[in-house]
Amino acid sequence: MIRVEQIRKHYDDQIVLQEIDFQVEHGLCLGIIGPNGSGKSTLLHLISGVEPITSGDIFIRNEPIRQYTRKELSQQLAVLQQEGLPPLGYTVREVLEMGRFPFQNWMGKDRMDASELIEGIAEQLHLSTLLDRKLDELSGGQRQRVALGKVMVQQPEILLLDEPTTYLDIRYQLQFMDYVRKWQRECGLTIIAVLHDLNLAAQYCDQLLVLHEGKQVAIGTPNDIIEQERVTQVFGTEPIIIKHPVNGAPQILLQPQEQGIE
Numbered sequence: 001m002i003r004v005e006q007i008r009k010h011y012d013d014q015i016v017l018q019e020i021d022f023q024v025e026h027g028l029c030l031g032i033i034g035p036n037g038s039g040k041s042t043l044l045h046l047i048s049g050v051e052p053i054t055s056g057d058i059f060i061r062n063e064p065i066r067q068y069t070r071k072e073l074s075q076q077l078a079v080l081q082q083e084g085l086p087p088l089g090y091t092v093r094e095v096l097e098m099g100r101f102p103f104q105n106w107m108g109k110d111r112m113d114a115s116e117l118i119e120g121i122a123e124q125l126h127l128s129t130l131l132d133r134k135l136d137e138l139s140g141g142q143r144q145r146v147a148l149g150k151v152m153v154q155q156p157e158i159l160l161l162d163e164p165t166t167y168l169d170i171r172y173q174l175q176f177m178d179y180v181r182k183w184q185r186e187c188g189l190t191i192i193a194v195l196h197d198l199n200l201a202a203q204y205c206d207q208l209l210v211l212h213e214g215k216q217v218a219i220g221t222p223n224d225i226i227e228q229e230r231v232t233q234v235f236g237t238e239p240i241i242i243k244h245p246v247n248g249a250p251q252i253l254l255q256p257q258e259q260g261i262e
């Protein structure tokens with residue numbers, strides 16, 4: 001379980017986040033949504049420990065993250081960013097092996113033989129035939145699968161995703177989110193994901209947290225959160241909201257302004 005308690009974050013005298021307070025139960029997926037600049041990525045950086053918290057605390061397994069060393073934290077938690085891959089000259093196998101860094105000692109020796117794990121994950125993600133290819137010989141969708149493979153090899157309990165589907169076409173967006181959901185269900189993974197696509201967020205997340213101007217506006221199930229008044233207030237646009245005909249998730253239809261920009 002992750003607990004975020006009364007978080008505040010300043011950059012110099014700019015308040016970027018305030019009064020952020022929520023928890024995510026083990027095995028659930030929380031989506032963070034909100035307009036540009038509302039503080040989503042900053043919140044993820046605080047949870048991953050790469051940015052210091054100005055005040056408040058974040059707990060993983062009831063321990064404040066400031067008490068974890070960087071290595072201890074990366075044994076619990078993996079982060080997948082938009083461009084989360086190393087330079088393109090590496091092969092897929094080399095990148096997957098990098099996922100084991102948190103478990104290697106100072107001589108680079110892993111606490112286990114990870115080759116079987118790596119082969120298994122490559123198979124699950126349909127990367128087996130690509131293991132000896134270099135990253136620059138892959139499509140964007142394949143590369144994002146490699147980035148996912150690298151964090152799977154890390155075997156974290158918590159996965160943080162920062163806009164993981166931004167550069168993917170609709171097929172690869174769904175494929176990527178399906179892989180993540182399968183992993184969540186099979187391993188009880190806890191996920192916190194920043195997602196710009198509200199329709200994707202409503203379909204794949206158990207809960208949604210809405211940020212607006214650095215403040216937590218609401219947290220709840222997609223059905224509770226995605227409603228006309230809130231979307232209009234937070235995003236400044238008036239969409240049409242319908243229920244997905246197959247799974248009932250709220251879905252947003254965009255509506256161009258008839259008058260154009262005023």
Ligand SMILES: Nc1ncnc2c1ncn2[C@@H]1O[C@H](COP(=O)(O)OP(=O)(O)OP(=O)(O)O)[C@@H](O)[C@H]1O
Binds near residue numbers: 041
């Ligand atoms: N390292 C930094 N130094 C100073 N200000 C920063 C820094 N990182 C972010 N900010 C500011 O914090 C605010 C929130 O930024 P953040 O990137 O967290 O928003 P976001 O919701 O993820 O935005 P987007 O959807 O556009 O990616 C912005 O005003 C941004 O300029």
